[in-house]
Amino acid sequence: MSANDLLLKNIDSNDKYPLNYEELEQTAKENLDAGSFGYIRSSAGGEETYRKNTNSFQKYSIVPRFLTDVSTLNTEVTILGHTYPHPLFIAPVGVNKIAHADGEIAVAKAASKFGYPYIQSTVSSYSIEEIASATEGSSKWFQLYWSQNKEIAFSMVKRAETAGYEAIVLTVDTVMLGWREEDVRNQFSPLKRGLGQGNYSTDPVFMAALPDQTEGSIIKSMIENIYHPTLNWTDIEELRERTDLPILLKGILHPEDAKIAIEKGLDGIIVSNHGGRQLDGVIASIDALPEIVEVVKGKIPVLFDSGVRRGSDAVKALALGATAVCIGRPFVWGLANGGQDGVERVLENFLQETKVSISLSGARNLAEVRKLKIVRN
Numbered sequence: 001m002s003a004n005d006l007l008l009k010n011i012d013s014n015d016k017y018p019l020n021y022e023e024l025e026q027t028a029k030e031n032l033d034a035g036s037f038g039y040i041r042s043s044a045g046g047e048e049t050y051r052k053n054t055n056s057f058q059k060y061s062i063v064p065r066f067l068t069d070v071s072t073l074n075t076e077v078t079i080l081g082h083t084y085p086h087p088l089f090i091a092p093v094g095v096n097k098i099a100h101a102d103g104e105i106a107v108a109k110a111a112s113k114f115g116y117p118y119i120q121s122t123v124s125s126y127s128i129e130e131i132a133s134a135t136e137g138s139s140k141w142f143q144l145y146w147s148q149n150k151e152i153a154f155s156m157v158k159r160a161e162t163a164g165y166e167a168i169v170l171t172v173d174t175v176m177l178g179w180r181e182e183d184v185r186n187q188f189s190p191l192k193r194g195l196g197q198g199n200y201s202t203d204p205v206f207m208a209a210l211p212d213q214t215e216g217s218i219i220k221s222m223i224e225n226i227y228h229p230t231l232n233w234t235d236i237e238e239l240r241e242r243t244d245l246p247i248l249l250k251g252i253l254h255p256e257d258a259k260i261a262i263e264k265g266l267d268g269i270i271v272s273n274h275g276g277r278q279l280d281g282v283i284a285s286i287d288a289l290p291e292i293v294e295v296v297k298g299k300i301p302v303l304f305d306s307g308v309r310r311g312s313d314a315v316k317a318l319a320l321g322a323t324a325v326c327i328g329r330p331f332v333w334g335l336a337n338g339g340q341d342g343v344e345r346v347l348e349n350f351l352q353e354t355k356v357s358i359s360l361s362g363a364r365n366l367a368e369v370r371k372l373k374i375v376r377n
């Protein structure tokens with residue numbers, strides 16, 4: 001399908017499916033209870049970083065080239081030995097059942113249909129094995145939350161390996177949950193409600209360590225284990241020894257941490273501030289990207305997320321040096337608005353908008369996107 005076919009198909013269609021981020025969020029608000037909606041939408045503290053994430057994209061402008069014959073476009077990208085059809089990934093998002101009963105299964109299937117590698121969260125509603133069997137043959141990575149009992153973390157990594165996942169993404173910005181006032185207001189804690197257990201209640205090491213096999217014990221132990229303030233570089237070295245899969249660190253914002261990651265033999269990083277959900281007041285993710293790209297010097301892939309709302313945002317991040325871009329909240333609203341179908345609409349439109357944006361900037365492949373002139377106003 002050419003980029004314009006989808007535009008015309010959307011124009012011809014009579015259904016009024018939400019298109020832009022604001023419409024997606026508004027429709028989801030009508031579909032969800034206040035606690036679930038608030039959990040997904042909100043972020044930490046006064047939401048300064050959350051607002052900065054999207055606003056900061058407007059500081060960067062693409063300076064397009066013309067007359068380059070953009071009749072063909074190759075968006076392929078090779079990351080850690082795997083070639084993906086385009087540089088758009090699904091960011092790890094936990095407890096998807098709060099948006100729709102089909103949860104991560106719906107998202108992973110939609111992702112597979114449109115060639116988005118799927119990064120599965122540790123706190124998924126469905127297990128690694130359930131998602132793997134629902135989406136055989138598609139590219140998947142596993143996002144790891146460290147566990148207080150680190151043998152649980154290693155066990156999950158082993159399961160991801162066995163299920164054919166291609167990489168481990170260790171999130172480093174969430175050793176404890178951020179200060180989220182909307183959730184306090186709504187008295188909403190997914191873990192306390194028994195959500196996000198898919199990978200825990202199926203884990204032999206986790207289950208064997210419980211005092212008894214009740215729901216109450218599972219919830220208590222999950223909450224205890226996911227709080228892991230001791231996490232440090234020595235743990236990373238141990239993780240490095242325990243798996244042959246590539247390991248990426250998610251949540252890197254400081255160039256020095258990117259440098260250490262390379263020194264410690266890590267395979268990649270994801271520049272991210274967790275969508276403003278962790279420490280409020282931190283730098284916008286897009287503002288952190290250029291300096292990190294500069295110190296990494298192409299030695300390892302640098303993925304990016306936080307605040308990406310449309311195709312032109314993705315193009316800006318790629319032009320500023322991101323190897324690939326992860327989509328977060330937009331797909332969650334798609335899920336809330338129509339399960340797998342809703343996610344498909346979001347992913348299809350997002351991909352097409354990205355492709356049109358690349359072509360209209362004058363680039364024909366990602367190497368040319370990287371060379372685009374970006375000015376900061």
Ligand SMILES: Cc1cc2nc3c(=O)[nH]c(=O)nc-3n(C[C@H](O)[C@H](O)[C@H](O)COP(=O)(O)O)c2cc1C
Pocket residue numbers: 039040041053091092093094121122123143171250272273274275276277305306307308327328329330
């Ligand atoms: C509801 C929700 C749950 C999330 N759960 C996780 C998670 O389990 N693990 C993780 O590494 N990041 C998690 N994230 C962060 C995303 O991976 C990503 O960094 C963030 O959504 C990017 O911001 P954006 O959605 O505003 O673009 C979550 C984000 C949301 C909105």
Ligand SMILES: O=C(O)C(=O)c1ccccc1
Pocket residue numbers: 094095123174190191196226274277
């Ligand atoms: O809400 C989040 O951002 C997140 O990462 C998380 C952490 C624990 C349970 C569910 C989601």
